[in-house]
Amino acid sequence: MRTLSEVLPPPRQPLPHFDITLPPPDITRWADGNCGIAGVHHFEASQPGPHAVITALMHGNEYAGAWVLDTLLSRSVRPVRGRLSLIFLNLQAFARFDPERPTLSRFVEEDMNRLWCPELVRSGHTSLEMERVRAISPIIETADMLLDIHSMLWPAPPVLLSGLTTKSLAHAKALSAFQPGTPWVVQDAGHETGPRLIDHVHFASNRTRATACLLEAGQHWLPNSRLVAYTTACLFLQQAGVITPQPDLTVLPSPRLPRTATVTHCVQAHTARFTFIKPFCSGDIIPKKGTVLAIDGAEEIRTPYDNCLLVMPNLRPMRGHTAVRLGRPAEA
Ligand SMILES: [Zn+2]
Structure with a gap:
C-alpha cells in the first residue's frame, strides 16, 4: 500500500516573485x-x-x-x-x-x-x-x-x-x-x-x-x-537601409563572429513533476553528453551530445508545455 505522498505529485512550487523594475509604457x-x-x-x-x-x-x-x-x-x-x-x-x-x-x-x-x-x-x-x-x-x-x-x-x-x-x-x-x-x-x-x-x-x-x-x-x-x-x-x-546611422547608438566598433546553434530537441514536460536538477539559465552550455538536466516523473532528461546549448529553460513547466529546447552549436 503506497502512502498518499507517493501517489500524489509533490506540491507545485509557485513562480518566484519577479520585480517589475521596468514599468509598462503609456502607449x-x-x-x-x-x-x-x-x-x-x-x-x-x-x-x-x-x-x-x-x-x-x-x-x-x-x-x-x-x-x-x-x-x-x-x-x-x-x-x-x-x-x-x-x-x-x-x-x-x-x-x-x-x-x-x-x-x-x-x-x-x-x-x-x-x-x-x-x-x-x-x-x-x-x-x-x-x-x-x-x-x-x-x-x-x-x-x-x-x-x-x-x-x-x-x-x-x-x-x-x-x-x-x-x-x-x-x-x-x-x-x-x-x-x-x-x-x-x-x-x-x-x-x-x-x-x-x-x-x-x-x-x-x-x-x-x-x-x-x-x-x-x-x-x-x-x-x-x-x-x-x-x-x-x-x-x-x-x-x-531605411534610416541613417543613429549617433546615440552603442554598437561594437567592429563586428564579431556570432555564435550560432540549431535546435535539435524540444523537451516537453510529460508530468506535473518535471523538475530541473538546478536552476539552469538560457545560454548555458552543458559540456558532457549524458548529463542529467531534469527529472520528469520516472524519466531522466539527459543531454544528447557534448556542448549542448540550453535555450530558454522554463523552470516551472506545466504538463504538456515545453520545458527547454536543446541546441547544437555550429562548429566554430
Ligand atoms: Zn513572447
Whole structure:
C-alpha cells in the first residue's frame, strides 16, 4: 500500500516573485495607429527601398519592444528610403497588464504567436488574437525584413531566433555581430502548436527574399531588456537601409563572429513533476553528453551530445508545455 505522498505529485512550487523594475509604457497616444488599423504606424519615404517592419507586444506582458516603438515614434523616426511599419500587436492583452499578476496578460484568448498561417487567416477560426492576425497579415505579407521583439520570464542573456532558412539566419547573425555581448543566434523550426510570425510562409519560404527574426531581449521587466531591444531595433533599421546611422547608438566598433546553434530537441514536460536538477539559465552550455538536466516523473532528461546549448529553460513547466529546447552549436 503506497502512502498518499507517493501517489500524489509533490506540491507545485509557485513562480518566484519577479520585480517589475521596468514599468509598462503609456502607449495611449499610439493606440489608434496612423493608417486605419489600430496600433499600426506606417511611413513611406519618397525614395524607393525595402519595407521594414518592427512588431512588439505579440505577448501582452512583454513590453520592452513597446518601449522601443514608443521611443521611435516619439523621436519621429522616419524612413529615408522605402517603408517602415511599427506595430503594437496585442493591445488588448497589454491593456490587462497587472503588476500584481504580471504573468496573466500574455494573451486574452489564445497565444497570438501560433496563428501566423494563411490557411488559418482564411478559415472560420475566430478569437480576439485571430482577428488581430487577420487585420495585420496584409502588412506582414508585404514586409521585406521583420524584427519581432519579445522578452523572457526567466532572467537570461538576449538571444536571436531565426527560422531554418539561410536568408533569415544571415539577417539574425548581422544583428548579433554588432551588439555588445554578441547574442546567440538560434535556428529552430518553431512549435508544433502553430506557426510563429517568423515562421509565416512569407519568410519561411525560399521562394521569397523576405527575412524575419525574433529577439528575446532579456527578462520581461528589467530596464536592460529595453536597452537591448532598442539597440537591436536601431541596428535592424540601419541594416535594412531605411534610416541613417543613429549617433546615440552603442554598437561594437567592429563586428564579431556570432555564435550560432540549431535546435535539435524540444523537451516537453510529460508530468506535473518535471523538475530541473538546478536552476539552469538560457545560454548555458552543458559540456558532457549524458548529463542529467531534469527529472520528469520516472524519466531522466539527459543531454544528447557534448556542448549542448540550453535555450530558454522554463523552470516551472506545466504538463504538456515545453520545458527547454536543446541546441547544437555550429562548429566554430
Ligand atoms: Zn513572447
